[in-house]
Amino acid sequence: MKNLIKMCNEWKAGHQVFLATIIKTRGSxxxxxxxxxxxxxxxxxxxxxxxxxxxxxxxERVKRLLDTRNSQEICSYYNDREDPVFGLNTGCNGDVHILIESTEWLKKYYSKLNxxxxxxxxxRIVSSLDENAFFQRMLWIDGERVDHESPREPKTFIKINEPGLHFHDDLHYYVHHFQQNPRMFIWGAGDDALPVAEFSSKLGFEVIVLDYRExxxxxxxxxxxxxxxxxLPSIADVFLEEYGMDRNSFVVIMSHSVKFDSAAITMSLNYGCQYIGVLGPRERLITLLENQPASAKDVIHNPIGLDIAADTPEEITISILGxxxxxxxxxxxxRMFSEGS
Incomplete structure (x- = not known):
């Protein structure tokens, strides 16, 4: 979603915008x-x-598209040929196919997108890769077609629910899926939570920090x-759905208060969160889980973070976010495997 927000900001600043998307790879x-x-x-x-x-x-390709007033180009970079930039094979030893397309058509839907x-x-945006297709592009919001670029009803074989590259007979098209930024709920606002919030923000998470200490x-x-x-002066009165807490939210519990952390676990479980990380030793977790269902252990990560022998708050943050x-x-x-199966 951050790329769509970036596009909106560029339009607002008066710029023309192009979106470059990797549509196919082979190898590393x-x-x-x-x-x-x-x-x-x-x-x-x-x-x-x-x-x-x-x-x-x-x-450079975007500049040429602007000069020629073309709306899109597919460029391919093959490892077994000379790289167009350095004249050498690409360092990752793989092939990359990239769709570059103008977003000028999308600009008129700025208010709807916002x-x-x-x-x-x-x-979701569906982009045709063929000049003579019955459509060139389509915009879908919550499963409803909202653009007026081509016939209102797409053919039944347009698979808008499956992001990625699709082929049907002579029709080639790509489905972009702009997902919401993942949410990170950090329970506890001590000094050790500062780098967790900062690094999470830099990684594109929508961060919500909660604490009872103003x-x-x-x-x-x-x-x-x-x-x-x-x-949170009274956690019992808080309803976090207005902040977007749901089963897809990530939760980091680190207030160092048994009462607050216990309440945070209860609320996170009630919302069905599938990742709940709890700072502290396993012995403390036993106390926190005294009144929780046995299934809570399936979604709780403790000790939180990858085992990288982290020591400083910044290193611990890296282990948590890793x-x-x-x-x-x-x-x-x-999920992508399931959608494509």
Missing amino acids: TYRKTGAQLVINDKQQHEGLLSGGCLEKDLT KAICQQSDI SLLSGDRFCFPNTRKII EIIQFKNQKKRM
């Missing part, structure tokens, strides 16, 4: 299918689709991008 590659890069008409971009090997060439982003809607959430503490602070990234991406791969 830096990024995989679905990875995206937003490039504006000033050839500016953030992020990487490669280890720095392809980005300059991609921005509303959809705020409402946490499911947003002083820990005052001033400029936890003032990171996409980070909200919630003071485990969360591993969990998140494994779930993502399982």
Whole structure:
């Protein structure tokens, strides 16, 4: 979703925007299918689709598309041929196919997209890879077609629910799925939670920090991008669905208060969260789980984090987020396999 937000911001600033998407790979590659890069008409971009090997060439291609007024191009980088940037084989020893497309057609739906982003809607874009297809592109929000670029009803074989590259007879198309940023609920606002919130924000999480101590959430503490602070004087009166807590939320519990941590576990379980990480030794966890169902152990990670012999708060943060990234991406791969089966 961050790339769609970035596109909206670029439009608002008056720029033309191109979206570069990896649509197919073979062998070892830096990024995989679905990875995206937003490039504006000033050839500016953030992020990487490669280890720095392809980005300059991609921005040059965007310049040529602007000069020729073409709306899209598919570029392929093969490991067994000379790399267009360095004249050498690509460092990852794999092949990458990238779709570069103008988003000018999408700009007219700016208000609808902004509303959809705020409402946490499911947003998908279908892009034809063939000039003579019966459609060129389609925009879907929460399963409803909202664009007017082509006939209202797509053919029944358009698989909008399956992100990725599709082939049917002579029709080739790609389905973009813009997912909401994952949410990270951090229970506890002590000094050791500061790097967890900061690094989570940098990784693109929507961060919510909760604590019963107002002083820990005052001033400029936890003032990171996409980070909200919630003071909980009475946890029994809090309903976190308004902040987006659901089964897909990630939870880190680190207040160092048995009462607060226990309440955080109860609430996280009630919302069906599938990753609940609890800081502290296993002996303490036994106390926290005294009134919890036996199934709670299936979703609770304790000690939290990967075992990298972490010592400092920053190292502990890396171990925590390493485990969360591993969990998140494994779930993502399982979901993509299920959707494509």
